[in-house]
Amino acid sequence: MSKKTISIYRIILGSLLGMGLLLSGCTDVGELTPPVYKTKLPPEEIRNSAFKEEFPLQYNTYLRNDETQVMTEYNGSVNYNKHNNVDPLPEGYKHAQPYLKNLWLGYPFSYEYRSARGHTYAVEDFLKIDRINRYDEKGGLPNTCWNCKGPKMLEWVKAQGEDFWAKDVNTMRDQLDIKDHTIGCANCHAPDTMELRLYSVPLQDYLKAQGKDFAKLPRNEKRALVCGQCHVEYYFLDKSFGPAKKPKFPWDNGFNPEDMFTYYQNQGECQVKGFEGNFVDWTHPVSKTPMLKAQHPEYETWVNGTHGAAGVVCADCHMAYVRTDDKKKISSHWWTSPLKDPELRACRQCHSDKTPEFLKERVLFTQKRTFDQLLIAQDVSVKAHEAVRLALEYTGEKAPNYEDLVIQAQQMIRKGQFFWDLVSAENSVGFHNPAKALDTLASSQQYSQKAVDLAGEATRFGISKDLAGDIKTIVPPILEHSRKLQQDPEHMKTHQWFKYIPVLPAANQVWDVQKRL
Amino acid sequence: MTVNLKNPKNGSPKLGIWIFGVIIGSILMVGAGVGMQISDRRPFCASCHIMNEAAVTHKISAHAELACNECHAPHNLAEKLPFKAVAGTKDVFFNTFGKIEMPLEAGESTRLVVNANCKTCHHMTNTTVASMDAKGLCTDCHRNVQHMRMKPVSTRSVGDV
Numbered sequence: 060m061s062k063k064t065i066s067i068y069r070i071i072l073g074s075l076l077g078m079g080l081l082l083s084g085c086t087d088v089g090e091l092t093p094p095v096y097k098t099k100l101p102p103e104e105i106r107n108s109a110f111k112e113e114f115p116l117q118y119n120t121y122l123r124n125d126e127t128q129v130m131t132e133y134n135g136s137v138n139y140n141k142h143n144n145v146d147p148l149p150e151g152y153k154h155a156q157p158y159l160k161n162l163w164l165g166y167p168f169s170y171e172y173r174s175a176r177g178h179t180y181a182v183e184d185f186l187k188i189d190r191i192n193r194y195d196e197k198g199g200l201p202n203t204c205w206n207c208k209g210p211k212m213l214e215w216v217k218a219q220g221e222d223f224w225a226k227d228v229n230t231m232r233d234q235l236d237i238k239d240h241t242i243g244c245a246n247c248h249a250p251d252t253m254e255l256r257l258y259s260v261p262l263q264d265y266l267k268a269q270g271k272d273f274a275k276l277p278r279n280e281k282r283a284l285v286c287g288q289c290h291v292e293y294y295f296l297d298k299s300f301g302p303a304k305k306p307k308f309p310w311d312n313g314f315n316p317e318d319m320f321t322y323y324q325n326q327g328e329c330q331v332k333g334f335e336g337n338f339v340d341w342t343h344p345v346s347k348t349p350m351l352k353a354q355h356p357e358y359e360t361w362v363n364g365t366h367g368a369a370g371v372v373c374a375d376c377h378m379a380y381v382r383t384d385d386k387k388k389i390s391s392h393w394w395t396s397p398l399k400d401p402e403l404r405a406c407r408q409c410h411s412d413k414t415p416e417f418l419k420e421r422v423l424f425t426q427k428r429t430f431d432q433l434l435i436a437q438d439v440s441v442k443a444h445e446a447v448r449l450a451l452e453y454t455g456e457k458a459p460n461y462e463d464l465v466i467q468a469q470q471m472i473r474k475g476q477f478f479w480d481l482v483s484a485e486n487s488v489g490f491h492n493p494a495k496a497l498d499t500l501a502s503s504q505q506y507s508q509k510a511v512d513l514a515g516e517a518t519r520f521g522i523s524k525d526l527a528g529d530i531k532t533i534v535p536p537i538l539e540h541s542r543k544l545q546q547d548p549e550h551m552k553t554h555q556w557f558k559y560i561p562v563l564p565a566a567n568q569v570w571d572v573q574k575r576l
Numbered sequence: 577m578t579v580n581l582k583n584p585k586n587g588s589p590k591l592g593i594w595i596f597g598v599i600i601g602s603i604l605m606v607g608a609g610v611g612m613q614i615s616d617r618r619p620f621c622a623s624c625h626i627m628n629e630a631a632v633t634h635k636i637s638a639h640a641e642l643a644c645n646e647c648h649a650p651h652n653l654a655e656k657l658p659f660k661a662v663a664g665t666k667d668v669f670f671n672t673f674g675k676i677e678m679p680l681e682a683g684e685s686t687r688l689v690v691n692a693n694c695k696t697c698h699h700m701t702n703t704t705v706a707s708m709d710a711k712g713l714c715t716d717c718h719r720n721v722q723h724m725r726m727k728p729v730s731t732r733s734v735g736d737v
Contacts, residue, residue, distance in 0.1 A: 091695040093706035278709045370711065380705055387704045411720045 093278070096253040104250040105210040106236075107243035114244075114253075116389050120381070121243065123393035124177030131398040133426050133488045138173040138184065145538060154430060156483065157536035158437045161444070162476060165344040165560050167191070167200065168352060170541050175486075178242040178394055181208050182235065186572045189541050191228055194566040198229040201304040206259065207289035210245035211235045213258050221302035224295070233573040247285040255281045259288030261306040283358065283372035290357035290373075292319060292481065294338060297328040314359035316478050316499050323351055333466035334473075344559035346447035348469040353480035360485050364492030371409070379405040398422060422490055429482065429489025432500040436479040436507065442530045443472045443510035448559075449522040450514040457518055464517035468510040475507030615664070616645035624671050630680060633723040647693045648686060659689065679724060687713060694721075 098113050111118045127136045133154045142159035143151030152174070163169040171189035185191070185208050191198040203224045206212055215223055215231065249256045257263050257273050262284065266273055273284065295304040309326070312318035327338030329349050339349040361367040366376070376397050378390045397405035403415040410418060447468050450461075458464060478499050482489065489496035515523050526533065537554050544550040546565045551557045568576055614620050621644045622631035634640060639647065649663070650656045663686070670676055682690065694714040695702070702708060715722050 091699050091702055091708050093709045094704055278706060279711060282710060370716070372710075375710070375717070380707065388701055388707075389704060409717050409719050411718075 098251055098253060100250040102249060102251045103213075105213060105245040106239045107241065107245075108239050110244040110250070116383050116387065117392050119383060120389070121392040122179070124179040124395070126393075126395075127176055127180075129395075129399050131396050132423055133430060134174060134396065134486070135399075136176055136395070138176045138180075141172050141174055142536070143538065156434060156437050157531075157538075158441050160537035160540045161441050161534065161556060162437065162479075163352070164537070164556055166341040166350070166352060169537075170545075179238065180241070182237045182241040183572065186232060186237070186570075189543075192542060193568050193570040194542055194546075194563075196229065196569055197227045198232070198570075200228045201295060202226045202228055202231060203295050203304045203306050204228050205231055206261070206306050207242070209235065209240045209242050210258055211240045212260075213245070216260060221305060224302055224304040224306070225298075229570065232570060233575075237573065242289075246288070255285055257285065257288060261293055261308050262288045262291075265308050265310060279370060279372055282374040282378075283361070283367075286373040286377075287358035290355055290486075292353055292356040292359060294323070294326075294340070297326070297338065299328055300326060310359075314356075314362050315495070316481050316502070319356075319359070319481075320351075320474055320477055333470060337473075343444060343472070345556050346444040346469060346472055347451060348444070348447065348472045350473055351477040351480075353477055353484050355484045355486055356481055357486055357491060360481075360487065360495060361491040364495060367492070375408070376405045379408060425490050425493040425496075426488040429493070429496045429500070432497060432504070433479070433482055433488075436475075436500045436503040437483070438530050439504050439507035439511070440472070440476045440479055441534050442526060443468070443475060443507040443514075445530075445534050446511040446514035446522060446526055447472060449525055450517050453518045453521055455518065455521040458516060461517045464513050468513035468517065471506045471510035471513060475503045475505075475510060478503035478506060613643070615660075616643040616649070618644055624667070626671060626676055626678070626680065629678075630723050637721070637723075639721070647690050650689055651693065651696060659685075691715075 100109055100113070104110075107121070127138070129136050130148070130152075135152075137149045137152070139149055139152045139155070141152075141155055142157055144153060144155035144157050145151055159172055160169045163172070167190035173184070173188070176184055185204070191200055191204070201224055202215075205215070205228065211231075211234070219226075244250070246258055247255055255278070257266075263273070266284075273281065276284070291308055293306050293308050296302065296307055298304075301307075309319045309322040312322050323338040325336045327336060329335060329337040329339045331337075331339075331342075331349050334349045337349055338351070340352040341350055342348065343350050357373075361373070374390065377394055378392065379397070380388045381391045382388055397403060398419065401415060403418050406418045407413065407415065447465060450465050450468065482496050482499050482503075485491065485496070511526065515526075534556065535554065537556070539550070539553075542563065545560070546563045548562050551560075551562050570576065618631050618634055621627050634644065645656075645660065649660050691713045695708060698714075708714070711717055
């Protein structure tokens with residue numbers, strides 16, 4: 060073979076090799092499947108900071124939950140007092156409900172109830188709030204309250220089992236880190252695979268009773284249920300119904316106010332005449348009514364609302380896809396109102412033919428009407444307590460069935476206030492389900508008014524003249540009240556309803572967040 | 577060597593037939609290819625007037641430069657041929673003899689084919705999230721990608737299909 064031939068062969072061979080290399084660099088895209096993760100984290104990891112290194116983009120959006128300034132029309136990130144419509148931010152806000160302290164009198168919620176800050180403050184704000192008694196070694200509430208404060212629950216429940224719940228909340232006060240163990244990654248994700256998972260006992264119990272396996276549910280349902288671990292109405296079991304103080308969701312009859320109210324009627328140990336077997340959160344001292352306290356039923360409200368019925372889930376609006384590095388698409392972990400984004404991008408993902416202004420107006424249209432009716436429902440509920448108080452103390456001529464009528468009036472107070480509270484405590488001012496919110500408030504107003512009517516009838520309308528006029532004048536809203544103030548006899552003279560609760564013995568603060576004083 | 581088809585004695589008759597076959601075959605192939613392309617595109621689809629609304633809305637959409645069948649038929653030729661044959665025959669038959677409910681609704685098989693095509697082109701924007709698993713179809717959220725959404729309400733045949 061001549062040298063020339065050899066060179067030609069070399070050139071050909073070289074070209075082939077080059078082409079081969081080029082071609083081997085070309086790869087087609089694979090099938091589009093959900094991303095799969097295998098992290099370096101152990102499955103039992105619960106510290107939020109442990110996730111930072113592997114998921115820096117998501118973690119950065121999570122840190123935005125620290126934001127405490129941005130307000131929407133009816134809510135926002137400043138933790139103002141939700142009853143204070145007198146003072147400006149940060150203490151009060153224009154859209155506050157002035158009667159909260161009246162309606163929850165005798166219950167820790169009357170001491171302090173603030174607009175919630177982001178999930179990153181869950182533990183800190185929980186330990187600062189006056190609802191837990193900081194003037195005693197014991198907080199006066201069960202450990203169950205920790206259930207929605209972070210993933211530490213996984214360790215505690217595993218170690219202590221069903222005994223955990225009924226112990227005092229302060230036993231765990233200094234057993235966790237206020238930032239690293241606040242609501243975060245491990246509440247919804249398995250640390251080793253990042254798959255969605257549940258940590259919350261009551262939701263696991265509910266799904267089990269329904270014969271459902273979370274792991275096998277469609278991702279769309281999971282993206283709502285992980286929020287439904289906490290954003291629900293719940294209660295703590297009376298001891299004859301299971302492990303004392305264990306949290307449970309009242310969903311056996313369904314998700315609507317009437318379903319839950321009916322459920323509570325035979326789930327407790329109450330022995331008060333007319334309320335036998337009722338589950339009771341506390342007895343309102345003014346009307347002596349065994350009451351229910353509702354908590355943030357976002358899941359139950361959303362589930363059959365406009366968006367819920369259409370399969371749009373929590374994460375679609377509250378964890379919209381964003382590109383924080385202008386490259387990778389990620390789910391935002393800043394859990395907040397989509398209204399904080401002036402462009403309303405979360406809404407416009409689907410409603411892309413609408414302008415942000417139009418969409419915002421539509422949300423406010425619902426919220427304004429809901430809040431207006433909420434204030435009215437609140438007023439009638441206060442009037443109902445006052446009516447029954449007057450009836451209980453009435454010395455004039457009474458109806459022959461006076462006692463029955465008063466009990467019926469109290470039953471209507473219980474129902475009316477529970478219905479009001481379901482909308483009041485819910486975090487969307489009606490938007491998650493406009494029709495249900497207004498229906499619930501209309502029902503609340505009717506039940507509370509029925510209570511007023513029955514109390515009137517019981518006294519042959521002898522109390523009616525005392526209820527004529529503006530309720531704000533008859534029973535003024537309680538603006539100031541706290542555990543400390545309840546120790547002060549002078550403060551206890553400032554409102555006519557305070558005489559129905561005891562003056563507390565003077566005590567100094569024992570706990571400051573996690574520090575024993 | 578010259579090929580003389582008329583005079584077998586001057587060359588191989590078999591070779592002539594072969595070459596003729598190749599030429600005819602090539603013309604047919606190119607013709608089928610061109611036909612396939614033409615019948616994939618809007619001007620062809622819009623030639624039946626029931627497709628008018630679909631064509632108009634396509635023309636004003638973000639995907640206006642694409643052929644109808646970039647979305648409405650499988651990309652893989654082996655799957656595309658039978659799918660297109662069935663869909664095309666069905667369209668011709670119902671357009672000519674059938675009673676057609678307006679507005680046109682995509683059937684289940686079309687929905688799935690279109691959805692697979694969304695994922696093929698938009699693959700790289702979704703590798704880090706489980707969006708394809710969050711809802712059944714891409715258009716469950718990206719509603720405006722569907723035809724009627726882009727049309728002003730006053731000109732739609734129904735309000736909000």
